[in-house]
Amino acid sequence: MANVPQLVFNNGHTCPVIGLGTWNSQPGEVTQAVKDAIDAGYRHLDCAHIYGNEKEVGLALKEKFAEGVIKRKDIFITSKLWCTHHRPDLVEGALRTTLSDLGLDYIDLYLIHWPQAFKEGGELLPYDSQGKLIPSPVDYVDTWKAMEKVVDLGLTKSIGLSNFNKKQIDRVMEIARIKPASLQIEVHPYLNHEKLIDYARSLGITVTAYSPLGSPDRPGPKPGYSHLLEDPLLKTIGEKYNKSPAQILIRYAIDRGLIVIPKSVTKSRIIQNFNVFDFQLTAEDIKTIGSLECNGRLCSLGDINQPFYPFNDEF
Secondary structure, three states: OOOOOEEEOOOOOEEEOEOEEOOOOOOOOHHHHHHHHHHHOOOEEEOOHHHOOHHHHHHHHHHHHHHOOOOHHHOEEEEEEOHHHOOHHHHHHHHHHHHHHHOOOOEEEEEEOOOOOEOOOOOOOOEOOOOOEOEOOOOHHHHHHHHHHHHHOOOEEEEEEEOOOHHHHHHHHHHOOOOOOEEEEEOEOOEOOHHHHHHHHHOOOEEEEEOOOOOOOOOOOOOOOOOHHHOHHHHHHHHHHOOOHHHHHHHHHHHOOOEEOOEOOOHHHHHHHHOOOOOOOOHHHHHHHHOOOOOOOOOOOOOOOOOOOOOOOOO
């Protein structure tokens, strides 16, 4: 089993550089995928309430704890506060729901999933008659103060941000009693996010790359671009190392100093994605792969005219 490197947060806690993503994993598949990942050596799971499968993740954890394969301290668990729970009085309850679903007393990292807040008290995606998401007036800086309180309560060891831009990070930093430990953003060669990554690092914030394989179940970023896993450049570099394009993409994130959370429910791919610690990309490889940048964002949420929509700024 590979000895997975860890990144150190600004509060002294550590996080394995590779984890299993659970977004869009279908009901009935997640429990087995998590068990397969733990057996393969993964010690980091990336979860979220909106994914709708935290109870299934919890079943896998319960089984692996009972088998003695892992103890709670051996595994790093991330979850995320959903947009309909940004109101400060709702944050603790939202995290307690996640803890109950996962069967845990605490998680390691709790993120504000998106800077936008949506209408509370109903659907997780509350649409109006025009098919647009209904915003809530809550400001994420007020949400952050409630996030700090769940750290005080011992419900999470660290807190952080997801899908925030530079200005939004700055606003949190200005009021933060507890600084964000980590920022989770979409990162892959079609969307390198070099400026935002460098900026987060300058503030002592680690960065986690989601969709590192380019979300194979989404359409390509732009007409005329192949899907990342089919990109001939990655295939060529993979041949040099006798590795798959997916392994090259995962190593690309790790060699840039990022935490990376590839998602799969297929046992062979889960194992293959983890088998990336026996090689390292050269600086030239990283530069070459970086040349694929095309501002190819795959993941967004809400309307560009909504308050706090994060992707209107340069980075």
